[in-house]
Amino acid sequence: MAAPKSGGGKTTIVCALLRALQKMGLTAAAFKSGPDYIDPLFHSRVLQTASHNLDLFLFGRGEQGTATARYLLASGSDGADIAVLEGAMGYYDGVGTTSEASAYDLAKVTNTPVVLVIDGSGAGLSLAAQIKGTAAFRRDSRIAGFIVNRIKPGVYAYFKDVWEKETGLTAFGCFPDMAGCAFASRHLGLVTAGEIKDFRSKIDALAEQVMQSVDVAALLSLARSARPLPYEEPVLKPAGPARIAVARDEAFCFYYEDSLTLLKQLGAELVYFSPLHDERLPDCEGVYLGGGYPELYAEALAANAAMKGSLKRALSDGMPCVAECGGFMYLLEEFSAGEQSVSWCGVLPGSSKMTDHLTRFGYVTLTAEEDTMLCRRGDTICAHEFHYSDSTDNGAAFTARKASGRRSWPCGRSEGRIVAAYPHIHFWSNPDWARRFVAACRTYREERHHED
Template identity: 35%
Template sequence: MNTPAPRCPALIIAAPASGQGKTTVVAALARLHARQGRRVRVFKCGPDYLDPHWHELASGAPVHPLDLWLTGEADCRQRLHQAANEAELILIEGVMGLFDGEHSVAELARRLGIPVLAVIDASAMGGTLGALAHGLKSYWSDLPWAGVLANRVAGDRHADMLRAGLREPQDWLGALPRVALDADGKGQPGGLLPQRHLGLVTARELPDALARLDAAADALAHTRLGQMTLAGQGWQRWAVRFPAPAETPAAAALPALAGQRVAVAQDEAFCLVYEANLQALRAWGAQVQCFSPLRGQPLPDCDALWLPGGYPELHAPALMAQTALREQLRQHIAQGKPVWAECGGMLALLQSITLADGSLQPLWGLLPGQARLQRRLQALGPRQWSLPGSPDSLRGHSFHYCSADCSAAIIGHAMRPESTADLSSAEPIYAHGSIRASFFHAWFPSAPQMVARLLGRPAEAGSAEHID
């Protein structure tokens, strides 16, 4: 007997461009309902590690990416189906502009039937808000639509001007002022979520992170959107049915990972981790143990090590002070145990990094080469790594300001999906002893066998070989 598809109010919060305030609105909305005792699940479109930190704090639940290319439509449908069975409200933060990219936020909304709430920075705008909202709403005739929220609004008079510009009054969901914290921890006009070169500062690094979210939630509570109850007609008209995908392959244990002890660095220096990657390792039979290099925790007794991305350039002196850990890492590598180091994890293994101010910071020196933090973005976008003769392709993305001069052997490249012969934008995959390293961030569920070859035990009957 078929189980009825769960039905749950859901919104995709999108914008005409980046920088409009989507993250603040999503986090504020999640916090507003979660602190009233409601079960809220938040997702983020596209590959993003930083915004989810804020959404996890706001909602109290893990945040996973939804991406028609990176994770695939079946994965998106399965995660939303599971969330709808557990939650009273689903919020999805978009990425870039609503129609940007081949696998755009608008395409996700259209395929899954989830209404779009457009957040528009109206700080230097009047009646033009109506033209912009009308264009977003009508550009695709079949786009599910919820309405528009004006962000960074100066006051009531400004809000009245913005609202009057809308062709359809029911599209107005309110005006949100610019919100920040004053010295007393109360909301004041300004900026709320601080940024640095890779995006938002993670919530766990700010002692007043929850106060920031509460200030945003308090401000949102005065808007039409914030005053709607989940049981009222407003949210219920945005309820969506989330059937399970037709085919969802069950995760099976992989011989090379079954019982394999995988240590994962995780702290402020190594904070760019997909929770789904950790879940996948466990589902495939690995024993995952996280540890904090910054806090002087020793390398766990392990068979393999994953050094995720993060900010080693901000914590280089503290990492260098962990001399005992560095020696443990050296012994791990000398014993031929696998190491997968991606982006910031790779940087930490290099000999040094030159910061933007020209100062040189020594690093662990276990991978030959130097890095330099540039003032401009060095790479951005989806990448995939394929092995010769293998049908699998490990999908992921690149996003970094650092460049690297590494003399280790190059055993492959993570390429743009649309240009599989162009090495100019490819990310090299380096090999040095048992280390495999790259600027490439991997989405593990896309290619289980390749992950098994990166972190699994050495070749034996029924198991995968290490990637060479």
């Protein structure tokens, strides 16, 4: 499910379709093209199961990324009746001015047929030109048809035949604006699914609309037409056992599900905790602090002195920790936004502050400038940055280089067994980094047992 541009309503329609499939008694698997964390949270809330990111840059450019995407699509849809992939941005929008790592690129390497979600508001016959132009832009676009969003069913019925005739594509249905069912947005995109009141009733209403005005049977038939997916299962050597505590609550919720699964495949047991609500870390030998919206819960995080103390004692004792973006901010001494200033963990010296603009944004490649818990000097991994804050000490353990290669900057703190930085990484980009994390946690476990 793709679109000519962002804001066309892909996430709403994908979530409605996932729920409709569920109501029909089918098991759906959900995927998101690109590095976005928020849309998979919506998928997961609908299906009550994990959603997966498929990112041809984060997985490693070229054949490595292709092989990983195929494997993770196959493993993530194991046991499902249908896999639904949601595109990102415009269909052809990829790295820089190219289509690399775009939804189009992903559809091409996974042999996935494509349906365009097109905004039909304020257009009639001209909509056919937009649909046809998007489909014909590349000879192998794989676009089989379209769903017209934000249009009254009567208007859709009036233009349907001419749109199909002019484009040569299948019209799979329409979706009207529905009062009270829109998802709100803020600085990093949509609000998270967990924050939406009456989420289930809204999704049920959207699903009922899909079942009324979208030809779901035809979509299922299109899915069945997909060519076989070639893939190879990787051979992974376990590095555990180790027990890793993963921060997961309203403030920290940005994780790539397959990164977490990889840690488990390497021998880690994952236990979840809340820096907002819990008083101490669970029994563990490592900590993973992902990103999210800690800035929205700054005072509550600051007020939880017991958790801050528990985390600081554990990491000061040598417990391994990976902290990304919001997790990195939380480890610093202070956070400020406007006139507000609060104390956070103080594990690392320095402070972070919200700005009114994106500070750094986009795909980067990280190159290690020193040996760290995760890697050796010179090792690389693909990553993504997307944040409105900045810190007084971003570190220099890595060099971040834009995907275009035109700009680079130092980033990342490595202190003992702590690796903390603004960029988000996907462990499938370089599974050795995940293996070294699990191995460091296992070593810490052995050290503790030896002391006992």
